[in-house]
Amino acid sequence: MAENDEAREASYRAMLTQVTVDKLADMIIWLDEHGRYVFVNPATTRLLGYSAEELAGLHVWDIDPHFDEARWREHWAEVLARKSFRLETVNRSRDGVDIPIEVTVNLVEYEGRRFNCSIVRDITERKRFEAELRALNDRIYRLSVTDALTGLANRRHFDIQLDAESRRQRQWDRPLSLILADVDAFKAYNDAHGHVDGDLALQRVAAALQAAVAVPGATVARYGGEEFACILPGTPHAQALAVAEQARLAVAALGIAHTHSDVAAHVTASLGVLTVDGTQPHTPDALLRLADGALYRAKREGRNRVVGVSVSVGVKA
Numbered sequence: 001m002a003e004n005d006e007a008r009e010a011s012y013r014a015m016l017t018q019v020t021v022d023k024l025a026d027m028i029i030w031l032d033e034h035g036r037y038v039f040v041n042p043a044t045t046r047l048l049g050y051s052a053e054e055l056a057g058l059h060v061w062d063i064d065p066h067f068d069e070a071r072w073r074e075h076w077a078e079v080l081a082r083k084s085f086r087l088e089t090v091n092r093s094r095d096g097v098d099i100p101i102e103v104t105v106n107l108v109e110y111e112g113r114r115f116n117c118s119i120v121r122d123i124t125e126r127k128r129f130e131a132e133l134r135a136l137n138d139r140i141y142r143l144s145v146t147d148a149l150t151g152l153a154n155r156r157h158f159d160i161q162l163d164a165e166s167r168r169q170r171q172w173d174r175p176l177s178l179i180l181a182d183v184d185a186f187k188a189y190n191d192a193h194g195h196v197d198g199d200l201a202l203q204r205v206a207a208a209l210q211a212a213v214a215v216p217g218a219t220v221a222r223y224g225g226e227e228f229a230c231i232l233p234g235t236p237h238a239q240a241l242a243v244a245e246q247a248r249l250a251v252a253a254l255g256i257a258h259t260h261s262d263v264a265a266h267v268t269a270s271l272g273v274l275t276v277d278g279t280q281p282h283t284p285d286a287l288l289r290l291a292d293g294a295l296y297r298a299k300r301e302g303r304n305r306v307v308g309v310s311v312s313v314g315v316k317a
Contacts, residue, residue: 027120049094147222150206158221177240179230186226212247237275270298273308
C-alpha cells in the first residue's frame with residue numbers, strides 16, 4: 001500500500017512538473033556538451049517558430065548569431081567551471097527576427113551526462129525601455145549643456161570643457177587657444193530693433209561662428225549675452241589668429257544692417273585670442289582673464305578686429 005502511495009505521489013509530482021514546464025512563459029532549453037538542442041518547452045517553439053523536432057537537429061550557433069562552434073566550446077568550459085550564471089545574448093527566430101534574451105545557465109548532471117539547462121527570457125520590452133531611457137537621458141543632458149537661443153554650448157559646458165582642456169594642455173604639453181568674441185555695439189542694436197530681432201541676429205552670428213571655427217575638438221559656446229567663446233585644443237597661436245579672423249569676416253559677411261553702430265553699417269564683432277604653451281599651470285580663470293584682456297584691446301583699438309596674446313613658459317627641453 002505504501003509503495004502504491006509513493007508511486008502515485010511520484011507520478012503526481014512528475015505531472016505537476018510537466019504542466020509547469022509546459023505553461024511557463026520563459027523558455028527552458030537543454031543543450032548537450034556539443035551545443036545540440038536536447039529538450040525545449042512549448043514557450044521555446046512559440047517564440048522561435050521552430051518545432052521541437054526541428055530544434056533537435058540544430059546547434060545553438062544555428063539560432064544564436066553571437067555564437068559559433070569555437071565560442072560554444074568556450075561557453076561550455078565556463079558552464080563547467082561556474083555551474084550557474086547569467087548572460088544576455090540574442091536568438092534569431094525562424095522568420096529572421098533577432099530576439100534579445102536573458103539566459104540563466106545551469107549545469108545539470110543526469111544519468112552520467114552533463115547538460116546546459118537554461119531558463120531563457122525574452123527581454124525585448126526591457127531593451128526597448130532601456131533604449132528609450134538612454135535617449136531621454138541623452139536629451140536631458142544635451143539640454144543641460146546647450147544654449148537654448150543659439151544651439152551652441154552654454155556657459156556651464158564651456159566651463160567644464162575649459163577646465164578639462166587646461167588640464168590636458170599641461171599633461172600633454174600642447175598648445176591651447178581661446179577666442180573670446182563680442183558683438184560690437186549690440187545694446188544699441190537691441191534698443192533700435194527690439195529683442196526679437198536681437199535674438200535673431202545672435203542666432204545668425206552663432207551659426208557663422210560655428211561654421212568658421214573648423215578645428216577638430218573645438219568647443220564654440222555662448223559665453224553670455226552677446227559674447228561668445230571658443231576653445232581650440234592643440235591649436236598654435238598663428239592658426240588660432242587665422243580662425244579668429246575667419247570668424248570676424250564671417251560675422252561681417254552676414255550683412256546684418258546696424259545703422260546705430262559707430263563701427264560699421266552692419267553687425268561686426270571684436271575678438272581676443274589667447275594661446276598658452278608649455279607646462280606651467282594656468283587656471284581656467286587665469287586663461288579667461290588673459291583672453292579677456294586681448295578682447296578689451298580689440299575693443300579699445302577700434303573694434304571689428306582681432307587681437308591676440310601668446311604665453312609660452314615652462315616648456316620642456
